[in-house]
Amino acid sequence: MNYVALKMLFGDRAKYLMLLCGLTFSVMLIVQQGSIFWGLMMWSQASISNVNVPIWVTDPGIAQVDEVKPIASTAVDRVRSVDGVEWAVPLYKGLLRARLASGDYHQITLTGLESSTLIGRPAEVLEGRFEDILQPDAVVLDQWAVERMGGPGIVTVGTIFELNDKLARVVAIAKTQKSFTNIPVVYTTYERALRYVPRERRALSYVLAKAKDGLVVDDVIQRIREQTGLGAFTEEDFGVKTIMWVLKNTGIGINFGTTILLGFIVGMAIAGQTFYLFTVENLRQFGALKAMGASGLTLARMILLQAFTVGLTGYGLGIGLATVFGFLTARGGSLPFVETWQLLLLVLIALLTICAVSALISIVKLARLEPAIVFR
Amino acid sequence: MIIGKRLSVWLALLGIGFTAWVLIGANKHEPMPTPISDPPRSPYPHTVAASGIIEAVNENVRIAPPVAGLITKVFVKVGEQVNEQAPLFQLDERELRAQLLTREAAIPPLQAQIDEQTYKIGDLETQLHRLESVHDERAVSEDDLKRTWYALEMAKRGAQRLHASLKQAMAQRDEVTILLGRLTVRAPRNGTVLQVNVRAGEYATLGSAEPLILLGETEQLQVRADIDEVNAPLVVPQARGTASIKSMANRKIPLTFVRIEPYVIPKKSLTGENTERVDTRVLQVIYRFERPSFPVYAGQQLDVFIERQSSGTSSGTEPPSTVRTEQPS
Numbered sequence: 001m002n003y004v005a006l007k008m009l010f011g012d013r014a015k016y017l018m019l020l021c022g023l024t025f026s027v028m029l030i031v032q033q034g035s036i037f038w039g040l041m042m043w044s045q046a047s048i049s050n051v052n053v054p055i056w057v058t059d060p061g062i063a064q065v066d067e068v069k070p071i072a073s074t075a076v077d078r079v080r081s082v083d084g085v086e087w088a089v090p091l092y093k094g095l096l097r098a099r100l101a102s103g104d105y106h107q108i109t110l111t112g113l114e115s116s117t118l119i120g121r122p123a124e125v126l127e128g129r130f131e132d133i134l135q136p137d138a139v140v141l142d143q144w145a146v147e148r149m150g151g152p153g154i155v156t157v158g159t160i161f162e163l164n165d166k167l168a169r170v171v172a173i174a175k176t177q178k179s180f181t182n183i184p185v186v187y188t189t190y191e192r193a194l195r196y197v198p199r200e201r202r203a204l205s206y207v208l209a210k211a212k213d214g215l216v217v218d219d220v221i222q223r224i225r226e227q228t229g230l231g232a233f234t235e236e237d238f239g240v241k242t243i244m245w246v247l248k249n250t251g252i253g254i255n256f257g258t259t260i261l262l263g264f265i266v267g268m269a270i271a272g273q274t275f276y277l278f279t280v281e282n283l284r285q286f287g288a289l290k291a292m293g294a295s296g297l298t299l300a301r302m303i304l305l306q307a308f309t310v311g312l313t314g315y316g317l318g319i320g321l322a323t324v325f326g327f328l329t330a331r332g333g334s335l336p337f338v339e340t341w342q343l344l345l346l347v348l349i350a351l352l353t354i355c356a357v358s359a360l361i362s363i364v365k366l367a368r369l370e371p372a373i374v375f376r
Numbered sequence: 377m378i379i380g381k382r383l384s385v386w387l388a389l390l391g392i393g394f395t396a397w398v399l400i401g402a403n404k405h406e407p408m409p410t411p412i413s414d415p416p417r418s419p420y421p422h423t424v425a426a427s428g429i430i431e432a433v434n435e436n437v438r439i440a441p442p443v444a445g446l447i448t449k450v451f452v453k454v455g456e457q458v459n460e461q462a463p464l465f466q467l468d469e470r471e472l473r474a475q476l477l478t479r480e481a482a483i484p485p486l487q488a489q490i491d492e493q494t495y496k497i498g499d500l501e502t503q504l505h506r507l508e509s510v511h512d513e514r515a516v517s518e519d520d521l522k523r524t525w526y527a528l529e530m531a532k533r534g535a536q537r538l539h540a541s542l543k544q545a546m547a548q549r550d551e552v553t554i555l556l557g558r559l560t561v562r563a564p565r566n567g568t569v570l571q572v573n574v575r576a577g578e579y580a581t582l583g584s585a586e587p588l589i590l591l592g593e594t595e596q597l598q599v600r601a602d603i604d605e606v607n608a609p610l611v612v613p614q615a616r617g618t619a620s621i622k623s624m625a626n627r628k629i630p631l632t633f634v635r636i637e638p639y640v641i642p643k644k645s646l647t648g649e650n651t652e653r654v655d656t657r658v659l660q661v662i663y664r665f666e667r668p669s670f671p672v673y674a675g676q677q678l679d680v681f682i683e684r685q686s687s688g689t690s691s692g693t694e695p696p697s698t699v700r701t702e703q704p705s
Contacts, residue, residue, distance in 0.1 A: 010381075010382055016384075017384075020384055052406070052408045052409075053408060072604070072656040073643075073656075074427075074602070074603075074604035074606075074643065074656050074658065075604075076425075076427075077424075077425040077426050077427055077602075077603070077604060077607070078425070078604050078606065078607055079425075080416075080418065080423070080425030080681070081423055081424045081425045081607055081610070081684070083421065083422055083423075086417055087415035087416065087417055088415075088425075089415055114415075115622070115623075116412075116413050116415075116622040116623035116625070117411035117412060117413055117414070117415045117625075118411060118412050119408070119411050119415060121409060122409070123406055123408075123409040131412055228606075312388065313382075313384050313385055313388040314388070315388070315392075316387070316388025316389060316390075316391040316392045317384065317387055317388045317391050318391070319391055319392065319395045320387070320388070320390060320391015320392065320394055320395060321391065322395075323391070323394055323395040323398050324394070326398075327398055338402070339395070339398065339399060339402070340399075341399060344395070344399075
């Protein structure tokens with residue numbers, strides 16, 4: 001009987017393709033929209049993932065990573081004094097204006113890394129050597145800074161520009177994740193960053209730390225909070241905090257959320273409707289089978305098999321297409337696209353539910369069906 | 377099987393496979409790039425971390441001029457070992473030299489006068505002697521005798537006055553000599569010249585912010601460790617400590633406790649600017665150390681870890697001031 005069911009499904013090629021297309025594109029739509037949304041969220045916490053350290057310590061009132069509230073510079077030593085902290089280093093982060101030789105101004109994010117370890121530096125360098133940042137007046141740009149400041153023709157290794165009237169010389173270009181605001185990132189050492197920025201009573205933005213191996217990170221974070229009175233977060237928690245801030249304080253959450261929800265509803269509605277139509281059109285054949293003596297259970301099994309076969313095929317094609325789209329467009333990092341298995345699982349469950357529901361409706365309809373309908 | 381004949385099914389499988397491959401590739405969490413040098417780590421299970429600066433054991437001497445004046449000669453170079461009383465620099469002394477000349481010139485006339493007076497006294501003494509030796513009252517009047525006697529006594533007093541004047545003139549000469557000596561600034565104790573901020577021809581003013589010459593003892597060095605006032609109660613005297621210079625965190629320097637400075641001072645954040653900005657107050661603890669095998673210099677910054685005894689880390693031993701809030705800015 002399974003063979004008959006599949007034969008029924010695949011037999012009418014046009015109908016099958018239509019059904020498959022409906023499912024495929026709704027899956028693709030949802031996955032693509034969801035991935036772009038999540039990609040955008042990842043961009044908003046790019047400042048955290050680019051630094052890539054396990055523990056962030058700063059003022060307890062911090063809302064998100066780019067809203068810096070400076071703390072006293074002894075905080076580094078205070079964090080180092082907490083049991084279970086393997087190391088702690090300072091990080092400066094702040095907005096500044098860069099002035100190019102042409103006179104163009106660009107807002108930049110100045111990131112000051114601890115000079116002897118350079119913890120927090122990007123892993124990949126596209127041009128030059130990151131260690132050259134230790135030379136006098138040296139800074140490292142990220143690739144987006146080059147793009148924003150006018151491309152490799154204007155800014156490249158060796159370019160000189162002004163940061164707050166002080167000299168800065170590009171010695172390397174680093175590869176980083178693009179950020180949501182896309183403000184160019186300029187890396188320098190912590191000590192030199194303090195020389196570039198205007199005077200403030202407090203200068204330290206963040207203390208980056210790592211818990212000793214074998215200890216529970218959350219315990220260490222709790223201890224840092226208790227002993228120093230500062231706010232300590234894991235990389236993930238800080239990322240979530242930042243994402244939540246973006247969702248709450250910008251229009252992205254509402255706008256994108258509605259789009260995704262609509263996409264989801266529309267996609268699922270199309271999927272359900274197409275499959276339902278398919279079974280309805282096949283009611284005659286099922287009626288014939290029923291007349292021949294096939295039991296209700298067998299017929300239900302046949303419909304479910306059809307539903308899941310076409311559902312899974314559509315799912316596979318849909319996520320495949322979405323991934324190809326993402327792979328081709330987002331490879332350079334200039335388009336936000338982050339697929340997660342959670343999203344794929346959610347879509348799978350939703351799709352199978354829709355298929356099951358529409359199959360159930362058909363089954364109920366079939367149960368009520370008079371076999372005589374075939375002969376009318 | 378009929379399923380196997382459909383291209384769409386194979387494409388779907390391909391799609392799932394490709395997605396899985398991309399997902400596995402993309403969601404790999406890249407490890408942190410290794411630090412270019414090890415970050416400083418505490419060798420103790422419980423620790424109080426501090427930032428320290430190396431200084432000479434005897435606090436550095438900021439040499440100042442006794443008077444404002446032009447510098448004519450600098451005798452020492454940076455890094456030179458000097459003994460106590462060794463000349464460091466010379467202030468312009470021409471004015472005093474000129475005075476000395478006049479003062480010295482005042483002495484020979486006085487001496488000549490003294491000599492003159494001596495002869496006068498001799499002459500009068502001889503006269504008096506002669507007059508006294510005449511016993512005939514008619515030949516020598518009482519009046520003459522008296523007069524000569526008075527003249528002699530006056531001459532003697534005159535000699536005394538001249539001697540006093542000579543002494544005064546010599547004292548005046550000596551004064552100028554001493555003042556002259558003061559213009560050569562000398563080392564108050566043995567040490568090494570750490571800084572020389574003067575050149576011959578410059579004008580040394582009194583009370584300048586920068587010491588003219590910085591003298592210190594660099595044979596024995598010590599560390600001045602700054603501890604946030606919040607952590608101050610955690611430090612106990614005689615606590616063990618280690619330090620490492622920046623960028624050489626794995627070369628530990630063992631420290632010996634010297635003392636805790638009893639006064640908590642405003643912290644200087646070392647930005648290298650003329651005016652440092654104060655953001656908190658710090659307790660300073662002094663530690664001594666043997667010179668390690670690698671070079672260290674006075675003024676260099678250190679990461680210091682001090683052992684904390686208390687085993688109850690987060691329980692009752694916690695000082696009340698460490699709880700919750702940052703101090704308001």
